Amino acid sequence: xxxxxxxxxxxxxxxxxxxxxxxxxxxxxxxxxxxxxxxxxxxxxxxxxxxxxxxxxxxxxxxxxxxxxxxxxxxxxxxxxxxxxxxxxxxxxxxxxxxxxxxxxxxxxxxxxxxxxxxxxxxxxxxxxxxxxx
Amino acid sequence: xxxxxxxxxxxxxxxxxxxxxxxxxxxxxxxxxxxxxxxxxxxxxxxxxxxxxxxxxxxxxxxxxxxxxxxxxxxxxxxxxxxxxxxxxxxxxxxxxxxxxxxxxxxxxxxxxxxxxxxxxxxx
Numbered sequence: 001x002x003x004x005x006x007x008x009x010x011x012x013x014x015x016x017x018x019x020x021x022x023x024x025x026x027x028x029x030x031x032x033x034x035x036x037x038x039x040x041x042x043x044x045x046x047x048x049x050x051x052x053x054x055x056x057x058x059x060x061x062x063x064x065x066x067x068x069x070x071x072x073x074x075x076x077x078x079x080x081x082x083x084x085x086x087x088x089x090x091x092x093x094x095x096x097x098x099x100x101x102x103x104x105x106x107x108x109x110x111x112x113x114x115x116x117x118x119x120x121x122x123x124x125x126x127x128x129x130x131x132x133x134x
Numbered sequence: 135x136x137x138x139x140x141x142x143x144x145x146x147x148x149x150x151x152x153x154x155x156x157x158x159x160x161x162x163x164x165x166x167x168x169x170x171x172x173x174x175x176x177x178x179x180x181x182x183x184x185x186x187x188x189x190x191x192x193x194x195x196x197x198x199x200x201x202x203x204x205x206x207x208x209x210x211x212x213x214x215x216x217x218x219x220x221x222x223x224x225x226x227x228x229x230x231x232x233x234x235x236x237x238x239x240x241x242x243x244x245x246x247x248x249x250x251x252x253x254x255x256x257x258x
Contacts, residue, residue, distance in 0.1 A: 034214045045204075048191075049246055051188055082173065123177050
């Protein structure tokens with residue numbers, strides 16, 4: 001009897017009930033990029049520690065970051081950092097009580113997506129150009 | 135007139151107020167310029183030699199910014215990762231273990247990075 005009552009008690013709707021919306025996706029993306037940044041910082045720590053150990057340790061890390069998977073991870077890390085940073089600026093603006101209307105949140109969402117991708121690509125293109133395409 | 139309100143102000147049943155929220159925001163603000171610095175540092179050192187990278191990090195301005203970044207980021211990531219765990223991990227044992235692991239992870243990142251930067255700066 002108790003089990004039946006527990007099973008039938010009203011539950012508040014959860015994520016899967018709602019139609020996916022952009023602002024909802026941005027919230028999830030902010031968490032995923034935040035987690036990704038933590039993984040990226042583990043890579044950064046590995047890089048820093050290897051440099052502090054010496055040339056041999058650095059050679060191993062450098063070979064990893066110059067490999068295809070290393071380059072992809074670095075690209076994703078920089079995008080994740082920029083996306084989380086822009087999303088964070090959005091949150092700091094919201095903390096002041098501004099930009100919470102329906103139009104602004106949509107504009108912020110699109111601005112974050114587009115500028116994070118554009119900035120990341122621009123930075124990497126500039127970086128490779130400056131380094132002579134290595 | 136002194137009343138018990140003085141002791142209660144800002145301290146609810148949890149005996150703490152909005153410190154975590156505020157610390158997350160302060161580190162977020164610090165992280166904005168520091169992350170821009172990190173991204174530029176990464177991208178401008180693609181395929182750089184050991185000597186180049188070491189000389190770059192040994193520069194006191196770079197070292198200070200890098201130290202500020204890893205410390206601020208470690209504090210910020212600990213808060214954020216805990217928030218994710220508190221929302222999605224419901225089994226009490228797993229949750230406590232994951233929260234402790236998060237503190238160890240953030241602490242390890244901060245300590246290891248700091249030691250590496252100091253060691254490179256002192257040229258040992």
